[in-house]
Amino acid sequence: MPRHDHGGQMFRGKFFQSKFVAVAMCVRIAGLLLPLVPFAVSASDVATGTQGASASRISGTIDPHAIPRLEESLLLPTNTIRIATFNVSLVGRKAGDLRSRLATGSDRQAQAVSEIIQRANPDILLINELDFDGNAEILSLLKSRYLEVPQNSCGLSATSVRAIHFPYSFIAPVNTGEPSNHDLDHDGQVGQTVDTEPYARDAWGYGKYPGQYGMAVLSKFPIRTDQTRTFRKFRWRDMPGALTPVTLENGVTTRWYNEEIMQSMPLSSKSHWDVVIDVRGKMLHLLASHPTPPVFDGPEDRNGCRNHDEIRFWSDYLTLGTSSYIRDDEGQMGGLEAEALFVVCGDQNSDPHDGNDARHSIRQLLFNPSITSSFTPRSLGGREQALLQSGSNQSHSGDPSADTGDWLDKNDGPGNLRLDYALCSQRLRVVKSAVFWPDKDDPHFPLVGTGHPVVSSDHRLVWIDVIDPNIANHSQKPN
Numbered sequence: 093m094p095r096h097d098h099g100g101q102m103f104r105g106k107f108f109q110s111k112f113v114a115v116a117m118c119v120r121i122a123g124l125l126l127p128l129v130p131f132a133v134s135a136s137d138v139a140t141g142t143q144g145a146s147a148s149r150i151s152g153t154i155d156p157h158a159i160p161r162l163e164e165s166l167l168l169p170t171n172t173i174r175i176a177t178f179n180v181s182l183v184g185r186k187a188g189d190l191r192s193r194l195a196t197g198s199d200r201q202a203q204a205v206s207e208i209i210q211r212a213n214p215d216i217l218l219i220n221e222l223d224f225d226g227n228a229e230i231l232s233l234l235k236s237r238y239l240e241v242p243q244n245s246c247g248l249s250a251t252s253v254r255a256i257h258f259p260y261s262f263i264a265p266v267n268t269g270e271p272s273n274h275d276l277d278h279d280g281q282v283g284q285t286v287d288t289e290p291y292a293r294d295a296w297g298y299g300k301y302p303g304q305y306g307m308a309v310l311s312k313f314p315i316r317t318d319q320t321r322t323f324r325k326f327r328w329r330d331m332p333g334a335l336t337p338v339t340l341e342n343g344v345t346t347r348w349y350n351e352e353i354m355q356s357m358p359l360s361s362k363s364h365w366d367v368v369i370d371v372r373g374k375m376l377h378l379l380a381s382h383p384t385p386p387v388f389d390g391p392e393d394r395n396g397c398r399n400h401d402e403i404r405f406w407s408d409y410l411t412l413g414t415s416s417y418i419r420d421d422e423g424q425m426g427g428l429e430a431e432a433l434f435v436v437c438g439d440q441n442s443d444p445h446d447g448n449d450a451r452h453s454i455r456q457l458l459f460n461p462s463i464t465s466s467f468t469p470r471s472l473g474g475r476e477q478a479l480l481q482s483g484s485n486q487s488h489s490g491d492p493s494a495d496t497g498d499w500l501d502k503n504d505g506p507g508n509l510r511l512d513y514a515l516c517s518q519r520l521r522v523v524k525s526a527v528f529w530p531d532k533d534d535p536h537f538p539l540v541g542t543g544h545p546v547v548s549s550d551h552r553l554v555w556i557d558v559i560d561p562n563i564a565n566h567s568q569k570p571n
Contacts, residue, residue, distance in 0.1 A: 159472050160526070162471070163534070166211060172523055173215045173216065174555055175214060175216045175558065176217045176514065176553055177438055177512055177555075178219055180219055182201065182205065182549075184301075186300065186301065187286060187287060187300075190230055191225065195233055197238070204539050206241075208540075208548055210239065212553055212555055216313065217311070218380045218437040218438055219310065222308050224265060226265075231261060240255045242255050246535050246538055247535075261308060262311075262365070263306070263309075266307060266324065266363045267296040268296075268361065269297070269302040269303055270296045270297065271284065271294070271296075272353070276353070283295075286301050297361035307362060311369050313372070314369070316370050320366060322366075323359075323405070323418070324358060324360055324421055326419060327356070328357050328401065329355070330359075331408075334401050335397035337394035348392045349394075359402060359405060361384035361398060363381070364381045364402070366379055371560070372562050378434075379409070379435065379437065382438050383439075383442070384399050384441065386450075387448050399441055404453070409428055410427065410436075412430055415427025433517055433519055433561055434516065436457060436516075438513065440453075440457075440512070442454035443510050444510065445510075448506065462517060463515045463518070464516060469514070469526050470525075471528070471529035472529070473527075474496070476532065480532075480542075481501040483500075484500075484504075490510060492508060495552075497510075497512065497550055498542075498550055516556060522556050523558070525555065525556040526555060528540075
């Protein structure tokens with residue numbers, strides 16, 4: 093997720109209390125107050141003890157021996173397709189910076205990120221936080237000078253890692269860094285100077301220059317661009333019952349964004365893509381996004397409201413009867429067909445149990461009946477680092493082996509969280525899933541390190557292995 097505004101820390105604890113107050117400060121466009129709706133705990137969470145007290149979370153009611161070591165997880169089962177998502181945190185400090193870094197062919201962070209991708213060897217990969225440029229030069233440099241060159245910083249045998257080639261890719265514009273020409277953060281000025289903080293805070297999506305924190309899809313299978321849909325321009329106000337941030341002063345409620353702003357404001361802080369991938373004749377929909385983090389705001393909870401609705405967008409898109417309002421950037425209406433095969437991928441900036449997202453908005457997807465929730469990608473490294481780092485992790489209730497990101501654990505830091513997801517349709521059969529987070533005794537550990545300083549990314553690559561849809565029995569739900 094973008095580490096902006098507050099010293100590079102995500103989900104800072106000092107926002108925690110205000111977020112629970114702010115839940116009552118978000119109203120629906122229709123004028124109805126949004127209550128903090130309690131969510132049921134899934135049976136799998138109860139069985140694995142993920143709702144237990146902090147002590148059981150850290151000590152682990154899940155038997156660590158039940159979690160495969162990374163080397164075993166990396167083995168690709170026969171007749172499967174590996175689908176991964178990875179927030180690589182490859183962004184520049186200013187416009188053009190990342191392009192210059194990658195052009196050297198020796199950027200250490202890009203090398204570490206690329207080695208993780210090479211060792212995971214996904215067939216389909218969503219990348220979050222890779223700067224977008226109109227001529228795709230940045231993506232081309234990442235592929236030609238890093239991914240397609242064997243990386244071996246771990247010092248393992250030369251045959252243990254190979255270059256990875258993705259013949260097909262998809263990129264498109266994002267809203268980050270696109271000027272709104274409005275004072276969105278209410279600081280009394282409209283940021284108009286690129287590469288500055290005021291500009292970033294007043295952009296349609298936080299970014300110091302157009303294209304910062306972009307996305308890309310890489311695939312070993314053909315991408316059907318003629319069937320792919322994008323929703324970057326979809327207006328927030330056009331979502332029925334959308335949340336809108338408000339302020340409350342002297343008993344008077346005022347909407348944070350005025351009518352003029354809402355006439356133009358997009359829902360997506362980056363974009364939402366339905367990328368259609370042709371897997372030997374079967375069409376697979378990769379639903380890609382990167383919602384804004386639900387922090388870095390105030391009691392009005394403008395980012396929390398937006399995060400909730402960005403996640404809700406995909407839940408509505410998958411649900412018959414609720415998707416008719418959706419319009420893509422070409423004007424086509426409606427959501428996904430009921431029989432379509434799909435995987436929702438990306439850094440959703442929402443943990444189902446912990447962090448400062450008071451609504452735990454990701455539950456909209458985790459509990460969507462179209463999505464199988466019979467699996468949770470896990471790692472030994474996530475559990476180990478929660479133990480070693482302690483701090484904020486001690487107060488968490490979620491299973492640390494499911495964490496996908498490593499953030500500061502002291503001084504009101506958020507601790508480690510599960511923010512990155514690959515969630516597939518009930519009609520796809522998942523046979524394996526994992527998080528690329530090795531423990532300290534694993535030879536791959538130098539690719540992630542202790543989290544601070546960041547070696548590759550503050551996020552971990554997450555993947556699922558699904559049965560090839562050409563041979564799977566789609567009438568059978570996942571085990």
